[in-house]
Amino acid sequence: MRDALNLRGNHALLTKANPLAKFASVFLISLVLALSIDWVSASTALLAELALFPLAGLTLRLLWQRAWPLIIAAAIGGWSTAIVAADSGAVLLDVGLWSISEGSLELGLGFMLRGLAIALPAILLMTCTDPTDLADALAQKAKLPHRFVLGSLAAMRLVGLMAEEWQTIGMARRARGVGSQGSPFQRLKATLGQSFGLLVQAVRRASRLAVTMEARGFGGGQRTWARESTYSMLDAWVVLGGLVIAAGAVLTAVGAGTWSFVWR
């Protein structure tokens, strides 16, 4: 968890772009993909996104490590759509209640590709964006209240600590005779107890951290920023890139005659 949030060692081009520009770009792509349910627009966007991997310092391996639950969910979603959707065209597979036809397969494939095409930009964004830079941009450029933004940022650091704490509390409780074996009910009880222990520690840590921040003058009205969040030419390119991918997805789908609005 702590490693996943650490950008050290990633010097890819997109790490230098302003987080808000990247966010705008991601938003554009997701918006367009949410409008249609065809597979052409989704795969066009997906291909373009895959081409962006090196720019964000992402590799397929890293992608799998960070996003395997999403990828599996997309695959399962596609598969079940293919099975459940109303049949149209030639039937390819028929097992009693379940059947897969050309039409339902196309729908399922479209669903899966779309899921991935919407998820990928968000993962790209996370890979090449430092949480601290994101907070700077949100507070300085998007003008969100700095108390909220910096409070969330500091709390996020504690989340990583809590993962370690969870393991320690688990061991500490085993040393008291609270096992994780036994019936599902006993396990649930043990997990609830451990969660409570973690909650207590989280609250204590959080209140100590709050004292630390307050003692460093946090919470006043005026504040300066050691790191200035700036826009550069790169950010114009990032937004333009997002526009191009979004427009490209729409145009290829319209050209191929597959574009169909979700509400139709």
Place this chain on the structure above:
Amino acid sequence: MSATQNGAVRPAAISAEGWGWRHSGRAQAAIQGLDLRIEPGERVLLLGPSGAGKSTLLHALAGVLGDEEDDSDETGSLLIDGVAPREQRGRAGLMQQDPETQVVLSRVGDDVAFGAENLAVPREEIWARVHEALDDVGLRTAAGGGLALDHPTAALSGGQKQRLALAGILAMRPGLILLDEPTANLDPAGVLEVRDAVGRCLDKTGATLVVVEHRVSVWKDLVDRIVVLQPGSTAVHGSAGGTSATGGVLLDGPPDQVLSEARTMLMSAGVWVPGYVPATRERRNETHAAPLLLAAQDLAVSREKPRRKRFKTIPPVPVQTGISAQVRAGQALTITGPNGAGKSTFALTLAGLLAPVDGKVSAAVDLSQGAGIDPYRWKAEQLISRIGTVFQEPEHQFVTGNVLDELMFGPKHLGHGEERVDELLERLRLTHLVDANPYTLSGGEKRRLSVATVLAAHPKVLVLDEPTFGQDANTWAELASFLSELLDAGTAVVSVTHDQEFSTVLGGTELRLGPVHQGEATRQAAGAA
């Protein structure tokens, strides 16, 4: 903001007149009737028994105590340079005990800049201050870690984190530096790192210092005045109530004078007066041919779990390898070594709480009694009646809502041994606390309770992780004597500790784990006693 004019520090003066504070939701005041004057540039060590309100005073001076909304009570006045602390943010900087919560941001440079940003210091000046502060606390020298501004704060040692916190405080250019047991969670090397960094910074800035710490010898030469507070109301535990809150200053003067005048009183209050090693019980029958209970063979240890990849299991990178050790009935084994050498990880592996990465832990028949050879595979109930483990942080092990239930928990699950609980309560002075919530106890009481709860299951091997960290001299002596008694009665005691005096009391053998980068443990099995 006169404190930041032309970057120079203006040392702060403190004056308290009849000052008192009651926390919201408490019946008794944490501190009251305090009359104290501290001149600009003075360096004061604040002593007093636990519950005297030392931390409350520091928090108040840092301006972080309570809001107008809650029902806490303030009496008298407490001023810095004649102004209430809350109305002058940044005039005082506070460092607390837990290094993890002294770090706010995830990069070293950003963390140091945080306080200065909040005080609206112009950007160019912030970075100048950040560089200077990091140099001053010695984090940029090769010996101090040579940290870059974008170094991740998560990768710092405890001592480094505290020095980072000090740098963050210095970057605010405060006239008053407040340290609340800043070194209680650190190993001896970390303690000196932090103390020396504080000394250097005070020499440079001339700021006023107020430090609260049990270990007087660490700070004695750095301060020029010791103030001893009277026991406050909370010294008597909540439900018991009773004694009237007195508070106020008991003794005040130059270190040597206070320490000689009040030596006996301070010792009885559990303060670590220089040159004082509390009397402890002597070991009586240190046998050398005792039966073997538990053995580690060529052990490699890590807290990480093995990862699965393409149907193969990849073991984690061990923090320490090649450890062999034997645990015998009635004998002490002390595990020592520098920070990060894997001492705690080894102890937890030995105690059956972590799976070995390589090598094995095997329990002898005398210990396993039919439960199998590998402690890691034992069920939790089987484990606690054989190997008891006391964690560094007592709160991690609390599983019920009051002290008595906490002690009865093990025996109830095992179905025997409940008669032992009364004896433990008595022996570890917890009888008056049976109804109290474990989380509300003092540090020393929590430590005693966590040892008692583990012993209630009557294990043959007791494993303790830094049992004396942050403890006052009284708890220390009680704990050491109690363990020496257990050892004589045949329990094996394994302790991870930096505390030389503690291991001397326990006797037995020392297992020294070397620094990690050498890859292998350097082992010394020499008689420690």
